[in-house]
Amino acid sequence: MNSLPIGIFDSGVGGLTVLRELRRLLPAEHLVYLGDTARVPYGNKSRATVRRYAEEDVQFLLGQGVKMIVIACNTASAMAAPELRERFPGVPILGMIGPGSRAARAATRNGRIGVIATAATIGSGAYEARIRASFAEKGGVPEEILAQACPLFVPLVEEGETSSAITRLVAEKYLAPLRGAGIDTLVLGCTHYPLLKGVIAELMGAGVALVDSAEAAAVETAALLGERGLLRGSEEGLGGEQFYVTDAAARFHAIAESFLGYAVDRLSLAELGLGL
Ligand code: DGL
Numbered sequence: 113m114n115s116l117p118i119g120i121f122d123s124g125v126g127g128l129t130v131l132r133e134l135r136r137l138l139p140a141e142h143l144v145y146l147g148d149t150a151r152v153p154y155g156n157k158s159r160a161t162v163r164r165y166a167e168e169d170v171q172f173l174l175g176q177g178v179k180m181i182v183i184a185c186n187t188a189s190a191m192a193a194p195e196l197r198e199r200f201p202g203v204p205i206l207g208m209i210g211p212g213s214r215a216a217r218a219a220t221r222n223g224r225i226g227v228i229a230t231a232a233t234i235g236s237g238a239y240e241a242r243i244r245a246s247f248a249e250k251g252g253v254p255e256e257i258l259a260q261a262c263p264l265f266v267p268l269v270e271e272g273e274t275s276s277a278i279t280r281l282v283a284e285k286y287l288a289p290l291r292g293a294g295i296d297t298l299v300l301g302c303t304h305y306p307l308l309k310g311v312i313a314e315l316m317g318a319g320v321a322l323v324d325s326a327e328a329a330a331v332e333t334a335a336l337l338g339e340r341g342l343l344r345g346s347e348e349g350l351g352g353e354q355f356y357v358t359d360a361a362a363r364f365h366a367i368a369e370s371f372l373g374y375a376v377d378r379l380s381l382a383e384l385g386l387g388l
Pocket of ligand 1: 124126127152153154156186266301302303
């Protein structure tokens with residue numbers, strides 16, 4: 113059981129930020145990644161559609177014999193995580209919202225927290241609810257939670273525009289309501305946003321801690337596997353990686369190699385047999 117892979121899925125390439133953190137933290141684990149590149153983006157779709165896609169993604173990963181699933185997509189986590197856990201009770205399923213929210217609660221000093229994410233994630237109110245729940249666990253309440261959808265960030269990152277003038281302009285527009293609002297913590301509630309950390313940090317200033325939900329999710333994955341005695345031992349050597357996409361494998365391959373900085377040898381088209 114311990115040698116089985118961790119399954120990770122995202123709507124496309126964005127979840128590679130989570131895979132990279134998992135690899136860093138858990139070098140002995142085998143990882144299977146599914147990017148639903150045929151149906152990306154999820155962030156502007158309805159709850160019913162995202163749930164259906166996410167369910168099909170989980171089913172595919174279960175077919176690969178995974179011991180745990182990480183929903184490396186904030187939108188799918190926000191819109192489908194509770195239903196996925198109910199539907200697939202036999203496997204631990206970790207989403208991004210809980211880890212990101214707990215990390216934000218731990219990071220804030222003044223209780224004023226900003227959240228940026230896709231329109232679907234912000235519209236779901238999932239981060240706000242989880243941040244409040246996380247404060248409540250410690251018997252407190254946040255001072256204020258400010259949420260802001262940043263729909264153009266994903267296409268900008270997809271096009272490699274991570275630090276250009278156009279990205280800065282877009283970021284200035286989206287972050288304007290958050291700057292000067294007194295927040296000391298900002299949750300990067302989308303897989304793509306860690307790639308914009310430079311621009312976001314510069315605009316928000318040194319007094320605002322950026323919470324990377326990918327990092328937080330990797331830390332909680334390690335903790336969950338440890339608690340359940342499911343970690344693969346380091347004496348067994350380095351873990352391998354298998355990647356699947358539902359479309360456009362060549363594009364994914366190029367982005368993955370450039371982002372991860374190593375050769376991605378095992379990439380296949382996933383035959384999900386799905387309608388769009
Ligand atoms: N992976 C999505 C997220 O973290 C961003 C890309 C998309 O909209 O599908 O919300």
